Amino acid sequence: MNRPYNFSAGPAAIPAExxxxxxxxxxxxxxxxxxxxxxxxxxxxFIAIYEQAEADLRExxxxxxxxxxxxxxxxxxxxxxxxxxxxxxAATVDxxxxxxxxxxxxKEARKYASEVRVVxxxxxxxxxxxxxxxxxxxxxxASYVHLCSNETIHGVEFHELPDLQALGSDAPxxxxxxxxxxxxxxxxxxxxxxxxxxxxxxxxxxxxLVIVREDLLGHALxxxxxxxxxxxxxxxxxMFNTPPTWGIYMAGLTFQWLKRQxxxxxxxxxxxxxxxxxxxxxxxxxxxxxxLYLNKVAxxxxxxxxxxxxxxxxxxxxxxxxxxxxxxxxxxxxxxxVGGMRASLYNAMPLAGVEALVSYMREFEQHQA
Ligand SMILES: *Cc1c(COP(=O)(O)O)cnc(C)c1O
Numbered sequence: 001m002n003r004p005y006n007f008s009a010g011p012a013a014i015p016a017e018x019x020x021x022x023x024x025x026x027x028x029x030x031x032x033x034x035x036x037x038x039x040x041x042x043x044x045x046f047i048a049i050y051e052q053a054e055a056d057l058r059e060x061x062x063x064x065x066x067x068x069x070x071x072x073x074x075x076x077x078x079x080x081x082x083x084x085x086x087x088x089x090a091a092t093v094d095x096x097x098x099x100x101x102x103x104x105x106x107k108e109a110r111k112y113a114s115e116v117r118v119v120x121x122x123x124x125x126x127x128x129x130x131x132x133x134x135x136x137x138x139x140x141x142a143s144y145v146h147l148c149s150n151e152t153i154h155g156v157e158f159h160e161l162p163d164l165q166a167l168g169s170d171a172p173x174x175x176x177x178x179x180x181x182x183x184x185x186x187x188x189x190x191x192x193x194x195x196x197x198x199x200x201x202x203x204x205x206x207x208x209l210v211i212v213r214e215d216l217l218g219h220a221l222x223x224x225x226x227x228x229x230x231x232x233x234x235x236x237x238x239m240f241n242t243p244p245t246w247g248i249y250m251a252g253l254t255f256q257w258l259k260r261q262x263x264x265x266x267x268x269x270x271x272x273x274x275x276x277x278x279x280x281x282x283x284x285x286x287x288x289x290x291x292l293y294l295n296k297v298a299x300x301x302x303x304x305x306x307x308x309x310x311x312x313x314x315x316x317x318x319x320x321x322x323x324x325x326x327x328x329x330x331x332x333x334x335x336x337x338v339g340g341m342r343a344s345l346y347n348a349m350p351l352a353g354v355e356a357l358v359s360y361m362r363e364f365e366q367h368q369a
Contacts, residue, residue, distance in 0.1 A: 004328035005353035009152055009306060009335070010179065011199040013348040018203075018253045036249045041242055049245075050238070053252030060258055060268050061181075063211055064188050070210040070230060071238040071248050076101070076178040078228075079195040079208060080108035083146070083174055085224040087193070087216060088113040091143040094171065097121040098130055099151030100337060101176060109146070112221065119145070127154040130301040133162040142171040144192060150180035150303055152200070153335045155295070155342070157303035161190040172216060180305045181209065182258060183347055184273040192216055198247055200305075201346045203254050207247030258347070272347050279345045279354045280304040286358045292365040310340035313368075317341075320364055327360050329353075 006013040029036050032045050039046045054069050063069060074082065084093060093113040095106035099122065109116045119138055120131035138145065145164055150157040157180060164173050172192020181196045193212040199205035210230065217231040226232050227241045263271040284302060287293045287309050294310045295302070311317055320341070324332050334340040343357060 004330050005349065005356055006330045007343045007345070007349070007353075007357070008331035009200070009342060009344040010197070011205050012201070012344060012346050014203060014250070015254065015257050015348045018250065018257050021253050022250060037246050039245065041239055041245050046245055049249050049252055050243075053248055053255060056252065056255035056259060057209075060255055061186055061211075062188070062269075066214050067188065067211050068214060068217065068230075068234040070212065070233045071243050071251075072208040072210055072228070072233060073206065073244050074228070075197040075199075075205070075208055076176055076195065077104065077108075079176070079210070080105045081112060082224075082228045082230075083144070083193065083195065084109045084112035085228060086220045086230050087172070087174070088143045088221065089219050090114050090221075091141055092117055092139045094119045094136075094139050094142045094145040094169075096131065096136065096145065096147045097123065098148055098156055099127045099154035100335075101151055101153065101178075102146065102148040105146050105148065105176065112223075113143070117142075122154075122156070125298075126296075127151065127156060128296045128301070129298045130156055130158060133167055136162075136167065138164070138167055138169040138171070142169065144172050144174045145169060146174045146176070148176040150177065150305055152179040152303075152306050152344075153308075153338055155297050155303045155306045155308040156301045157305065159300070161187050163190055172213065179344075179346075180303070182254075182269060182272065183276050183305055185269055198251050200344075201348075203250035204247055206244045207251055209251075275351065276304045276345065276347070279349065279351055280307065282351070282354050282358060283307055283343060283345070286361060290361070290365055292368070293361060305346055306342060306344050308334055308338055308340060308342045310334075314340075316364075316368065323364060324357075324360060327356070329357055329360055332357075 026035050092115040093109050094117050097103050097118050106116055117139055120136040122129055174193045177194050178196035179200045182201050195210045198207035212230055220229045232240050259268050261271045263274040266274050287295045332341050334342040
């Protein structure tokens, strides 16, 4: 089946092989007589699905043994509250603001933390650059430092996580990696907690992934709901309450798909990273030499996953989108706060999809000249 290329920022494309497996197993998972959505989360069938998914993710992302993997609900936005409820310990929270998502994080944290400080901001450049870590005004004794490692709307990405200790802070780094999880390796030596919704790069909406260092568990504020207390969730293998079983199953199929991926001598996440670099380079280099299209992000801060771009003649926007749709290039309209276009090149987007996009962009540019 020849499907269109889907550039949605999220919920986003899922690998066709994953959807095909899910379709084939919909009515009867592995001879159990039940579909996954119909199973008890405490039965041996679902426990097997859950344990496999967790083990595959731990292997793929090389998550060290002293980190817990939690499968939760509420999405990235709920984590903006759940993180301070668990980690703020009535101390200052430091936030690096690099776009819409970290802006939301710092606002939400103010409801729960005694003090929230914006220690660096990219607002002066309209979020087209990333503030250099050497300039961050980190607080003494902060409970944690929040960073959005890939800003989905503005299209800026940290290609290296900051080493907070080298910057003079003992605080754990919290990253919102919703929109680039599994697109590249994670340097866990620099991370205390990572969270992300699944609907960008791991599967359907409804599942939230939290990976947290064990020493950060058990410090929740008294008001923290039990179902959102990381220690309670961890002590119950993410089954304190009913987990998002379908989301875990779909993410598990995606993890197996990721493990099968190869690029040259690289496999798994390393293979995805190579492919993602090639995809992003192809699109950025076309945009940069074009007379019609424009990407405003500083080259060292450009996201591999989310590429906002503009037509210098904005009156052509609707024609561009209509022509794209005709050619099977879907969901390219930019976020309403930024305008223009946005191509999200998550793991499920093959290089051929980016080639098809660039070839359409070239045709559209030539046609209008
Ligand atoms: C999509 C996204 C979110 C929001 O996730 P929800 O599941 O809608 O709560 C948060 N942070 C980032 C970086 C995102 O891309």
